[in-house]
Amino acid sequence: MTKPKVGYTRRSLLKTGGAALAASALPAPMLWAQDTKDIVLRQFGTGVSNLNDVANKVKEDLGFTLEMTALDSDAVTQRAATQPDSFDIADIEYWICKKVWPTGNLQAMDVSKIANYDKIVGIFKSGKLTEDSVIAQGTAPHTVGFVPEQGATTFADEQTNWMTLIPTIYNADTLGIRPDLIGRPIETWAELLNPEFKGKASILDISSIGIMDMAMVCEAMGEIQYGDKGNMTREEIDKTFAIFTEAKQNGQFRAFWKTFDESVNLMASGEVVIQSMWSPAITAVKSRGIDCVYQPLKEGYRSWGGGIGLSKSLSGMELDAAYDYINWYLSGWVGGYLMRQGYYSAVPETSKEFMSENEWGYWFEGKEATDVITSPTGDKLAEAGAVRDGGSFEERMGSVACWNAVMDENQYMVRKWNEFIAS
Amino acid sequence: MSATPLKNRHLLGWLMAMPLSVILAAFLIAPIVMIVIVSFWGATEYSIYPAFQFDNYEFLFGSPVTYRVFGATLKYALITWALTLAIGFTVAYFLAFHVRSLTMQIALFLICTIPFWTSNIIRMISWIPFLGRNGIANQTLISWGVIDEPLEWLLYSDFSVILAFVHLYTLFMVVPIFNTMMRIDKSLLEAARDNGASGFQTLLHVILPLTKPGIMIGTIFVVTLVMGDFITVRFMSGSQRANVGRLISNDIGLLQYPSAAATAVVLLATVLIVIAILLRFVNIRKEL
Numbered sequence: 065m066t067k068p069k070v071g072y073t074r075r076s077l078l079k080t081g082g083a084a085l086a087a088s089a090l091p092a093p094m095l096w097a098q099d100t101k102d103i104v105l106r107q108f109g110t111g112v113s114n115l116n117d118v119a120n121k122v123k124e125d126l127g128f129t130l131e132m133t134a135l136d137s138d139a140v141t142q143r144a145a146t147q148p149d150s151f152d153i154a155d156i157e158y159w160i161c162k163k164v165w166p167t168g169n170l171q172a173m174d175v176s177k178i179a180n181y182d183k184i185v186g187i188f189k190s191g192k193l194t195e196d197s198v199i200a201q202g203t204a205p206h207t208v209g210f211v212p213e214q215g216a217t218t219f220a221d222e223q224t225n226w227m228t229l230i231p232t233i234y235n236a237d238t239l240g241i242r243p244d245l246i247g248r249p250i251e252t253w254a255e256l257l258n259p260e261f262k263g264k265a266s267i268l269d270i271s272s273i274g275i276m277d278m279a280m281v282c283e284a285m286g287e288i289q290y291g292d293k294g295n296m297t298r299e300e301i302d303k304t305f306a307i308f309t310e311a312k313q314n315g316q317f318r319a320f321w322k323t324f325d326e327s328v329n330l331m332a333s334g335e336v337v338i339q340s341m342w343s344p345a346i347t348a349v350k351s352r353g354i355d356c357v358y359q360p361l362k363e364g365y366r367s368w369g370g371g372i373g374l375s376k377s378l379s380g381m382e383l384d385a386a387y388d389y390i391n392w393y394l395s396g397w398v399g400g401y402l403m404r405q406g407y408y409s410a411v412p413e414t415s416k417e418f419m420s421e422n423e424w425g426y427w428f429e430g431k432e433a434t435d436v437i438t439s440p441t442g443d444k445l446a447e448a449g450a451v452r453d454g455g456s457f458e459e460r461m462g463s464v465a466c467w468n469a470v471m472d473e474n475q476y477m478v479r480k481w482n483e484f485i486a487s
Numbered sequence: 488m489s490a491t492p493l494k495n496r497h498l499l500g501w502l503m504a505m506p507l508s509v510i511l512a513a514f515l516i517a518p519i520v521m522i523v524i525v526s527f528w529g530a531t532e533y534s535i536y537p538a539f540q541f542d543n544y545e546f547l548f549g550s551p552v553t554y555r556v557f558g559a560t561l562k563y564a565l566i567t568w569a570l571t572l573a574i575g576f577t578v579a580y581f582l583a584f585h586v587r588s589l590t591m592q593i594a595l596f597l598i599c600t601i602p603f604w605t606s607n608i609i610r611m612i613s614w615i616p617f618l619g620r621n622g623i624a625n626q627t628l629i630s631w632g633v634i635d636e637p638l639e640w641l642l643y644s645d646f647s648v649i650l651a652f653v654h655l656y657t658l659f660m661v662v663p664i665f666n667t668m669m670r671i672d673k674s675l676l677e678a679a680r681d682n683g684a685s686g687f688q689t690l691l692h693v694i695l696p697l698t699k700p701g702i703m704i705g706t707i708f709v710v711t712l713v714m715g716d717f718i719t720v721r722f723m724s725g726s727q728r729a730n731v732g733r734l735i736s737n738d739i740g741l742l743q744y745p746s747a748a749a750t751a752v753v754l755l756a757t758v759l760i761v762i763a764i765l766l767r768f769v770n771i772r773k774e775l
Binding site for chain 2: 138139141142145146162163164166167263266269271312317318319320321322329330333334335470474475478479481482483485486487
């Protein structure tokens with residue numbers, strides 16, 4: 065007697081083909097479809113990946129309900145650290161993990177239950193994209209990706225059977241510019257503080273990310289040589305803020321932004337011409353018909369990664385459903401969706417099945433688009449013949465200079481950040 | 488003989504006061520006590536731990552930023568107060584003494600409240616495209632030939648912050664002032680005129696003193712609202728300025744609850760002192 069595995073209806077099996085077959089061959093827990101339809105999992109996270117389209121697809125493919133709440137990074141940290149019973153699944157960034165994991169609000173995940181674990185890119189496991197790549201500074205995902213055993217509140221130095229977050233999404237960030245208003249090539253992070261852009265620059269007001277952008281700029285200007293940008297000394301923090309406070313007082317910045325839409329509006333309205341930005345925000349500006357470039361810079365990228373964590377209070381059937389959800393997440397549909405927005409999937413090879421050859425070539429391989437490139441929601445993003453800024457996956461993720469970080473001196477840094485904002 | 492009913496009356500009085508006392512104790516006193524306690528605690532990156540230490544206050548009073556930010560908060564409060572008072576008083580005066588029919592007064596008063604049918608945030612944010620570098624204000628001024636270059640200080644400046652504050656909070660001044668003005672006996676104004684007072688003298692010596700309670704209530708509203716508001720400062724200054732509310736919200740966002748609590752305690756004390764000073768000038772209870 066074989067009942068269908070959770071949610072994999074015949075229709076979705078036919079549709080998703082190989083990926084679903086692979087997933088159903090796994091030693092994942094067996095759930096009966098009748099029971100799963102009553103399950104509700106509450107997920108929260110940042111706006112980048114908490115999309116209603118994903119929740120709808122989960123309902124369709126797996127049968128249970130996923131309730132999504134999108135918040136900003138600070139609110140996400142706060143909720144994960146202080147309200148453990150208010151969620152089942154935390155979709156958080158790796159640097160946040162460093163703050164949240166020690167609270168014990170999340171439970172480690174059994175790697176042996178993750179079907180596509182072997183296909184997850186090296187960055188999240190050993191820290192290396194390829195055999196000979198150098199691990200970037202900052203809170204690299206693999207350093208907070210594993211714990212020695214279930215229940216441990218410290219991180220493991222190497223891969224174990226217990227993962228803190230299952231990696232889902234990541235990208236290499238850089239500065240966004242308005243080429244039509246700048247009118248010349250921009251090649252280095254140092255341009256952010258170039259007096260030429262006085263009153264027309266911006267950075268983001270999220271300290272853990274903003275400090276890394278600041279460090280990239282100060283290093284590019286040749287003002288500071290950091291031992292480790294992702295783990296600065298007090299002296300380095302002071303120097304960094306001194307440079308930026310001076311620039312602020314000289315009127316370099318137009319505004320600071322905290323949310324996605326603020327950054328889009330600043331750029332689209334021409335209030336700023338150069339600022340730290342996120343890839344889909346660039347897309348949003350472009351889709352208004354305004355020229356905007358996600359400018360690759362010679363010093364490299366500041367990178368971030370996100371993953372899914374499970375609430376400590378999750379157990380029984382809900383926990384099984386959560387594992388099913390994770391396996392489904394890595395099986396390709398979401399990956400394809402995210403990759404078509406400009407992010408990368410943690411398991412690129414399954415996403416490939418859900419992308420056209422043109423899309424795969426453009427987004428992943430850095431090839432010239434052979435046809436119009438559209439977003440998952442149908443907006444036109446690029447013409448045929450266009451090439452992705454920064455090139456292929458290896459080129460982009462291979463030039464990551466640092467990861468968003470939580471440093472040992474974080475509390476000191478945060479106080480300095482407050483001073484910077486108030487200065 | 489009379490001792491027993493008196494005792495009962497006491498008991499009854501206590502019982503009648505009880506529901507409100509319990510509610511106030513649970514929802515007002517207890518949280519404040521909790522905030523004061525936590526303000527002495529310590530915090531790590533991800534937790535707070537009970538301790539009795541002065542670290543938070545030491546840092547707060549030891550940092551020049553604190554004084555600057557408190558200064559900015561008072562500056563915003565003072566300027567906003569002066570502007571809302573001037574506008575609010577004028578509007579209320581017009582409504583109470585120039586408009587003759589009660590229907591018209593009510594109609595015009597309701598018109599004043601129309602902007603308040605949408606949320607604070609919407610009213611605030613709608614200023615941004617208006618004041619922006621390529622916004623309506625700048626484009627209009629340029630097309631009139633008043634300026635050649637867009638004015639940068641219209642947006643993301645103290646100007647835009649105060650403009651938004653005035654826009655958001657003037658009604659809190661209009662309502663209580665209008666209310667007290669409506670209760671002024673019109674025969675007093677006639678008496679003033681009969682005694683040869685000019686319009687300005689009447690305003691200064693009759694209307695103004697009699698409207699003081701309204702002004703004071705409006706002042707308390709505006710000052711406390713402005714001192715606690717952090718969203719307006721964040722949006723309208725493009726995060727470039729800070730008041731005390733923003734310090735607290737930043738601390739909370741970064742999980743530094745004890746530090747936020749300490750700042751909140753100091754802010755609360757400041758606001759209470761300001762109100763105590765204001766109440767020196769007017770005995771609201773008597774005037775009401």
